[in-house]
Amino acid sequence: MPGRLQDKVAIVTGSSSGLGRAIALAYAAEGAKVICADLAPTARKDIVIEQEQGTPTHEEVIELGGNAVFVQTDVGNSEDVENVVKAAIYEYGRLDIMVNNAEIAAGGADGLKLIHELLNEGWDKMMRINSTGVFYGCRAAIKQTMKQDLHPIGSRGWIINTASVAGLVGFIGAGAAYSASKGSVVQLTKSIALEYAQHKIHSNCLCPGVVNTALTKQLTEHPEMHDRIVGMHPWGRLGEPQDVARAAVFLASEDAGWITGVPLPVDGGYLAQ
Structure with missing residues (x-):
């Protein structure tokens, strides 16, 4: 059976580790052709967890029978972001899905x-990657998808x-810069959804709770803090990258054909409290 994303072309930023790696692998498993975009094919040793060490994401996709390439990209550089979209067109002829995932974690900068x-400097770096970088990605993707014919399922991008x-929601001591950067992503996502619905471009965002990745290690590596954070999530565990990746597949599929402008919590019930 064809996958839910069969032959769609997707760019995933921050693809070398964490959520980006999981999303890239999930997209490829569903039949998408994936442009893996990051600073390097493999993440620095200090920002990967054990199961991510070794094979670069795009190489793993290929080993599993999928189709992927790597493009070095600094999402805080607008020229780099424009170039990764050009790479998608060069390799595959179009762009269907843009996943703006690269980020600095709450403990960074x-x-x-x-x-x-x-x-x-800390505020500026957080905003450059987490907010401005997402804007660059959205802008570059929209400029390309606006040129394209509708996908057979009736959407353009x-x-x-x-x-x-x-x-x-606000957090005490959990990173004002991080929260501000992510709040801007939510509002940017909604504005794009309104401005480009007439062009049949979907715009949604994922709102994960605390997910078990290298970027959250400093929050979860101490048993007492780990237990406290787990206790904040009614489901009784931290999220896993695959939890978020499955939601990312849904939002890029025909199953979400009438969904746009949604900040989707993937949080084990955190926001239900």
Whole structure:
């Protein structure tokens, strides 16, 4: 049986580890051709977990029988982002799905400090990657998909941005810069949905709770903190990258044909409290 994303062309930023790697692999398993975009084919050793070490994401896709290429990309550089879209067109002739997933975690760039402790550099770096980088990706994808014929299922393109539950509710001491950056992603996603619905371009975002990735290790590696964070999620466990990847597949599929402008929580019930 063909996959739900059969022959669609997808760009996934931040694809070398964590959520991006899981989404890229899930898309390929559903039949998509994947452009893996990141600073390097494999993430730095300090930001990967054991199961991610070794084979670069695009090589694993190929080993599993899928179709993928890697394009070096700094999402905070608008030229890089434009170039990764050009690479999709060069390799596969079109772009269907843009997943703006690359991010700096809440603990990066002084993200866990209180507002009065934040340095300009920490705020600026967080916004450059988590907010401006998403804008660059959305803009580049929209410019391309607007040129294309409708996909046979009646849509022209799918934008999926990675936000966070921290973009929907406030957190004490969990990173004001991070929350602000993710809140901007939620509102950007909604605005794009309204502006481009007439062009049949979907725009949705994922809002994960705390997911078991290398970027959350500093929050979860201590048993007491781990148990506290698990207790914040009614489902009784941390999320796994595959939990978010499955939602990303849904939002890019025909199953979500009448869904746009939605910040989708994937949070084990966190926001239901």
